[in-house]
Structure formats: structure tokens, C-alpha cells
Amino acid sequence: xxxxxxxxxxxxxxxxxxxxxxxxxxxxxxxxxxxxxxxxxxxxxxxxxxxxxxxxxxxxxxxxxxxxxxxxxxxxxxxxxxxxxxxxxxxxxxxxxxxxxxxxxxxxxxxxx
Amino acid sequence: xxxxxxxxxxxxxxxxxxxxxxxxxxxxxxxxxxxxxxxxxxxxxxxxxxxxxxxxxxxxxxxxxxxxxxxxxxxxxxxxxxxxxxxxxxxxxxxxxxxxxxxxxxxxx
Numbered sequence: 001x002x003x004x005x006x007x008x009x010x011x012x013x014x015x016x017x018x019x020x021x022x023x024x025x026x027x028x029x030x031x032x033x034x035x036x037x038x039x040x041x042x043x044x045x046x047x048x049x050x051x052x053x054x055x056x057x058x059x060x061x062x063x064x065x066x067x068x069x070x071x072x073x074x075x076x077x078x079x080x081x082x083x084x085x086x087x088x089x090x091x092x093x094x095x096x097x098x099x100x101x102x103x104x105x106x107x108x109x110x111x112x113x
Numbered sequence: 114x115x116x117x118x119x120x121x122x123x124x125x126x127x128x129x130x131x132x133x134x135x136x137x138x139x140x141x142x143x144x145x146x147x148x149x150x151x152x153x154x155x156x157x158x159x160x161x162x163x164x165x166x167x168x169x170x171x172x173x174x175x176x177x178x179x180x181x182x183x184x185x186x187x188x189x190x191x192x193x194x195x196x197x198x199x200x201x202x203x204x205x206x207x208x209x210x211x212x213x214x215x216x217x218x219x220x221x222x
Contacts, residue, residue, distance in 0.1 A: 090156055102157075104156040104157055106155065
């Protein structure tokens with residue numbers, strides 16, 4: 001079955017450590033996205049990529065980095081520079097065209113203490 | 114004004130009720146519109162796209178009013194399993210998706 005996979009589901013880290021969240025899709029989608037969701041808030045865009053080897057900052061990119069070396073993969077690194085990293089992180093992908101909806105992975109819940 | 118606004122609720126309704134949510138958007142150039150459903154601590158899942166002519170999928174009806182810049186979602190014959198948060202999503206500039214904060218629905222027996 002085609003889909004988008006995030007791992008791990010739960011991640012715990014100490015403050016000051018970088019951590020990388022995995023996102024893989026086998027939907028052959030060109031576009032991939034990373035969102036962050038905090039309690040009671042809407043999804044906020046961190047980074048997105050429309051094509052391999054290219055990506056753009058979203059609304060809250062500070063303290064995060066990404067790479068897009070393969071079409072299937074769009075890992076997100078949460079660096080120690082991110083002030084409030086504890087959140088629910090969602091990866092998504094979409095096909096081409098304005099009407100292509102987002103397909104989400106099941107999320108990674110990151111807790112930094 | 115927020116780019117996409119939703120009443121956070123919660124909307125508490127009995128089983129079998131009809132309930133409607135609205136979502137307003139500020140950018141008149143918005144191109145595509147979607148409703149997503151999100152269960153507690155899970156990822157959002159596409160419920161339906163919203164087309165200019167309005168569209169229906171079973172008990173769910175979505176409508177778009179471009180003049181007043183809002184979309185709506187109507188749920189008929191509510192089920193307990195409809196309890197969730199409903200997210201309004203608006204696309205503009207061909208690549209910018211804006212999410213509302215969601216409307217929480219709680220259906221009780």
C-alpha cells in the first residue's frame with residue numbers, strides 16, 4: 001500500500017541535542033512538507049520541498065534544517081537552536097496540481113527535557 | 114485578521130443532529146479548499162475537497178461562498194464516531210497551504 005511513514009512515533013531527547021525525524025513516502029509525490037502542531041493551535045509550516053534537491057523555509061523555519069536528496073525522503077533535523085522543540089511533528093506529501101490534497105504521516109511526538 | 118479562521122468550539126451535539134461549521138479566509142486569491150478531520154493525537158486525514166459548485170459525500174456536504182469568503186461543512190445524522198476536530202485548509206499562491214486551528218465536535222449519545 002502506498003503511504004507516508006514517519007518514525008519514530010515517540011521521541012525523547014535532552015535539551016541541547018540535535019535530533020532527526022524521518023519521513024518516507026512511496027506515493028511518488030513531488031512535494032513534501034513538515035508541519036508542527038502545538039496544543040490548541042493550527043498546523044504551522046516549517047519547511048517544504050517541491051522537488052528533489054530544493055526546499056524552502058516555511059513560517060517557522062528557525063532552529064530546523066531539512067534535506068531532500070531523494071524524492072522519497074525528507075528528513076527534518078531539530079537543532080539545539082530551536083527554543084521550544086517539544087511538539088507534534090507532521091510530515092506530508094502531495095501530488096502536482098492545485099487540487100492535490102496533502103497526505104499526512106502519522107506524526108512524531110517529540111519531547112525535549 | 115487571521116488568514117483562516119474557525120470557531121474552535123467545542124460543538125456538543127446529540128446523535129442524529131445536523132451540525133454545520135464555517136471557516137472564513139482572508140485572501141480572495143485563494144484557489145483550493147479542503148476539510149480535514151483530526152482525531153485526538155493523530156494525524157489529519159482528508160475528509161473532502163470543496164468545489165465551487167458545492168459537493169456532497171454521504172452525510173457530509175461542503176460549500177464554498179467566494180463572495181463572502183467562507184467555506185462550510187454540514188454533517189447530517191451525526192454519529193458518535195464523528196467526534197473529532199475538523200480543520201479547514203486553504204491553498205493560495207499555488208503552494209501555500211494555510212490551516213485553520215480547527216473546530217472540535219463532540220457527539221453524545
